[in-house]
Amino acid sequence: MSPLSLESLLPSYIRGFEAYVPSRPDAELMRLYGCRRLYRLNNNENALGPPPAAQEVIRRFSPPRAALYPSGDSFHLRRKLAERFGKDPEQFLVGNGANEVIAFAIKAFCEAGDNIVTADRTFAVYEWIAVFSGLEARLVPLRKHGFDDRGMLERMDDRTKILFVCNPNTPTGTYWDEERLRRFLEAVDGRAIVVVDEAYCEYVERGDYPDGMALLDEYPHLVVFRTFSKMYGLAGLRIGYLAGSLPVVEAMRRACIVYSVNAVAQEAALAALDDGNHVLASRRLVREGRAWLEGELAARNLPFVSGEGNYIMIRLPMSDTLAYRKLMARGVMVRTMTGFRFPNFVRVTLSAREALEAFVTALDAVLEERAGKRGG
Amino acid sequence: MNETRFFRPGQEVSLVVPPGLPFLPVVTAFAEKSAGSFGLAGPEALSLTLAAEEIFSHLAGTGAAGEDVRLACRGGIYYVEMRFSFQTRFFDMRAFNLTSSVACDGEDLPAETGLLIASRMVDRIRVHYGDNRLEIALRKEKNYPEAVPEGLPDPRPLAAPVVRMPDPESLKLLSYFLKRHAPEICPARFLVPGKLADMVASGEYGAALVEDAGGPLGGGIVWRREGAGLVECFGPYLFGRPAGEEAAVLLVEACIAAVAKSDAVGMMSRYPSPLLPEEYFEILGSMAVSAGDAGTGEVPVHYRQLREDAGGVSWAHPLLHPFLKEVYGRLSFARELRPVREEGEAGHPFSVLSAEFDHAMRQAILRPLWWGGDAAANLEEHVRTLSREDPGTVLLFEIDLGRPWHARFTPPLLDAGFRPRVVLPAGGRGDLVLFQHEAGGGPR
Numbered sequence: 001m002s003p004l005s006l007e008s009l010l011p012s013y014i015r016g017f018e019a020y021v022p023s024r025p026d027a028e029l030m031r032l033y034g035c036r037r038l039y040r041l042n043n044n045e046n047a048l049g050p051p052p053a054a055q056e057v058i059r060r061f062s063p064p065r066a067a068l069y070p071s072g073d074s075f076h077l078r079r080k081l082a083e084r085f086g087k088d089p090e091q092f093l094v095g096n097g098a099n100e101v102i103a104f105a106i107k108a109f110c111e112a113g114d115n116i117v118t119a120d121r122t123f124a125v126y127e128w129i130a131v132f133s134g135l136e137a138r139l140v141p142l143r144k145h146g147f148d149d150r151g152m153l154e155r156m157d158d159r160t161k162i163l164f165v166c167n168p169n170t171p172t173g174t175y176w177d178e179e180r181l182r183r184f185l186e187a188v189d190g191r192a193i194v195v196v197d198e199a200y201c202e203y204v205e206r207g208d209y210p211d212g213m214a215l216l217d218e219y220p221h222l223v224v225f226r227t228f229s230k231m232y233g234l235a236g237l238r239i240g241y242l243a244g245s246l247p248v249v250e251a252m253r254r255a256c257i258v259y260s261v262n263a264v265a266q267e268a269a270l271a272a273l274d275d276g277n278h279v280l281a282s283r284r285l286v287r288e289g290r291a292w293l294e295g296e297l298a299a300r301n302l303p304f305v306s307g308e309g310n311y312i313m314i315r316l317p318m319s320d321t322l323a324y325r326k327l328m329a330r331g332v333m334v335r336t337m338t339g340f341r342f343p344n345f346v347r348v349t350l351s352a353r354e355a356l357e358a359f360v361t362a363l364d365a366v367l368e369e370r371a372g373k374r375g376g
Numbered sequence: 377m378n379e380t381r382f383f384r385p386g387q388e389v390s391l392v393v394p395p396g397l398p399f400l401p402v403v404t405a406f407a408e409k410s411a412g413s414f415g416l417a418g419p420e421a422l423s424l425t426l427a428a429e430e431i432f433s434h435l436a437g438t439g440a441a442g443e444d445v446r447l448a449c450r451g452g453i454y455y456v457e458m459r460f461s462f463q464t465r466f467f468d469m470r471a472f473n474l475t476s477s478v479a480c481d482g483e484d485l486p487a488e489t490g491l492l493i494a495s496r497m498v499d500r501i502r503v504h505y506g507d508n509r510l511e512i513a514l515r516k517e518k519n520y521p522e523a524v525p526e527g528l529p530d531p532r533p534l535a536a537p538v539v540r541m542p543d544p545e546s547l548k549l550l551s552y553f554l555k556r557h558a559p560e561i562c563p564a565r566f567l568v569p570g571k572l573a574d575m576v577a578s579g580e581y582g583a584a585l586v587e588d589a590g591g592p593l594g595g596g597i598v599w600r601r602e603g604a605g606l607v608e609c610f611g612p613y614l615f616g617r618p619a620g621e622e623a624a625v626l627l628v629e630a631c632i633a634a635v636a637k638s639d640a641v642g643m644m645s646r647y648p649s650p651l652l653p654e655e656y657f658e659i660l661g662s663m664a665v666s667a668g669d670a671g672t673g674e675v676p677v678h679y680r681q682l683r684e685d686a687g688g689v690s691w692a693h694p695l696l697h698p699f700l701k702e703v704y705g706r707l708s709f710a711r712e713l714r715p716v717r718e719e720g721e722a723g724h725p726f727s728v729l730s731a732e733f734d735h736a737m738r739q740a741i742l743r744p745l746w747w748g749g750d751a752a753a754n755l756e757e758h759v760r761t762l763s764r765e766d767p768g769t770v771l772l773f774e775i776d777l778g779r780p781w782h783a784r785f786t787p788p789l790l791d792a793g794f795r796p797r798v799v800l801p802a803g804g805r806g807d808l809v810l811f812q813h814e815a816g817g818g819p820r
Binding site: 018021024028029124318321322324325328336338339340341343344 | 629680
């Protein structure tokens with residue numbers, strides 16, 4: 001048999017693409033780093049877990065049902081979402097996490113030679129999927145930690161198919177208010193699709209924060225992404241969705257993967273939507289955690305970027321990747337920001353007080369150790 | 377900020393020939409014509425051609441190539457690279473030791489053979505082995521004028537520094553300023569203006585400049601790919617007085633941003649300027665350097681990871697464990713140490729080492745290509761030969777802790793006067809350990 005010639009089989013944009021390597025499982029990390037417990041403050045997971053009703057659905061899921069295919073297009077969940085937001089069920093597509101619906105949009109609208117426009121320091125998956133689909137990702141620098149609307153419009157051309165706006169942005173927590181979002185949508189004016197990723201919208205309590213769902217009727221080129229991974233605590237089940245105008249969603253349906261969302265995820269999401277108390281409790285947890293942690297950081301003269309969402313970005317007087325290892329050895333996992341092009345920053349999930357206290361204690365030890373070495 | 381895209385493909389021409397001396401004229405004609413076509417001037421093209429002739433004669437004479445030899449010549453803007461690749465027959469692998477003088481057909485042995493002679497004619501020679509194929513790459517760099525023009529402006533302190541990606545003329549200006557203000561703290565190749573501009577144009581190097589908005593150039597930083605997973609940065613260089621810490625931070629952040637989303641796992645700085653902001657780096661270890669009459673000194677190797685460390689396994693000889701435990705503990709690298717030792721199992725009689733020369737950096741790096749029972753003698757012969765070639769050269773040996781058989785070289789390395797200096801995390805299949813020969817405190 002002739003040797004496999006991968007170089008000739010792979011498209012150039014795949015040859016040059018670096019695969020994302022996820023963290024190892026917790027048990028493996030704890031073994032490697034020699035820690036007995038691990039506080040996960042790296043993925044913006046909800047410390048409260050899923051809402052009680054969703055937990056009950058998961059508990060009661062009958063094992064024999066695992067042999068049956070789920071609804072291929074999340075039929076009941078789409079009807080529930082339509083009822084909840086006053087839309088048509090056909091205006092929704094449900095995917096295996098928000099990452100999959102990003103791919104639906106890009107696959108539906110983009111072909112070779114097209115480009116997408118987004119920010120340089122935001123959720124990286126827009127850029128990744130575009131690049132490994134052979135498309136150009138035009139990255140516009142953030143301005144004052146926020147998306148630069150004018151810069152994005154300047155980078156548009158007649159091959160721009162989608163503009164991705166993360167609102168609020170991760171990792172900076174900045175957001176566009178309704179007036180600014182409307183101005184942007186009007187400036188794009190149907191020349192391209194505008195995706196507003198509202199993965200963290202349920203955490204935002206500011207009055208001027210726009211509700212993308214409410215704008216869909218006015219802007220047929222607007223597509224809204226949401227997820228059950230953050231506020232609703234279903235990250236382990238992988239479920240997210242998009243909403244848009246009927247013709248736009250109909251177009252994206254052609255590129256969507258059916259049967260990719262499992263039955264437990266669909267039913268848990270359905271139950272989660274009804275639990276208003278969970279949203280209030282989660283917001284309270286984040287609000288209190290933010291206030292406490294901001295105080296601790298200020299007391300240590302550590303600069304931070306704190307906006308909306310259940311996370312905060314902290315600037316350290318040392319390499320973030322070194323801090324990551326030192327914190328891991330003390331049982332605390334944070335997200336380094338070098339890959340987001342924020343060197344020496346870490347992003348920390350606003351979690352339960354115990355976890356945040358563990359983080360601050362570990363950070364103190366790391367900084368003291370560093371100061372001792374520098375002093376010595 | 378634009379990202380660095382490493383290894384921008386250049387133009388390439390290729391030739392496939394049987395490994396026999398009757399085809400030597402074909403090889404030399406190919407080398408000469410392609411070197412000229414890719415822009416090497418007469419003397420440099422001749423050097424590359426002679427080196428190619430030596431390599432091919434060596435291959436043909438030793439019978440080491442098992443089948444047709446593929447030659448590829450690539451234009452890299454500031455250099456031309458000639459690569460020989462072929463399937464090997466194991467028995468003859470030892471012919472690729474730098475020190476090899478393998479006899480064939482009972483002929484008299486020459487005092488020096490193939491690879492060593494070829495290495496003198498080029499700027500860089502690299503040998504790579506994998507999947508039963510061996511590749512020898514010869515690189516010859518173009519020659520550039522080095523005169524500094526009259527009437528250059530004096531750099532001024534930066535009032536409001538901004539960073540930007542450079543154009544060729546700005547890079548040449550950076551080179552002029554380096555020559556005038558900082559020649560002792562940067563690699564000599566940066567002091568050749570046209571070369572620096574072409575090095576960046578080739579995509580192998582990246583650079584960022586700092587200046588006042590629309591105003592004069594204030595400094596810069598340069599980086600390049602180094603090995604499988606590393607980026608090496610040089611600088612930051614700042615010329616105005618007082619040198620601003622803010623500008624140095626901007627340059628380092630620009631450098632990190634340019635490579636943060638590449639496939640590089642780490643960035644190191646072996647030749648830091650005094651303005652390198654320490655808080656962006658950790659110190660892996662140090663290398664010995666010559667300090668003139670004062671003997672040798674130690675220069676720290678600065679490093680930063682570009683992604684979260686995933687932990688891993690390091691295969692190492694027990695003699696290396698104390699060094700690794702100290703480094704891993706100090707820097708909190710989660711590694712499982714797995715011992716490798718010889719326990720009487722059968723092995724091959726001959727070892728093979730690759731030698732990579734970088735004449736501009738006055739550095740030679742040895743790497744294992746094959747373990748064999750003669751490793752100690754082979755290593756000593758390499759040290760002797762390389763020390764004779766250039767007594768001032770920095771002599772390094774690199775082993776990959778992700779390849780268990782590399783660990784077997786540890787005892788002969790220590791016996792030959794090499795000392796473990798630095799661990800480069802995830803620099804190869806696993807972590808790389810850089811040994812430095814204790815007599816090799818070469819120039820910076």
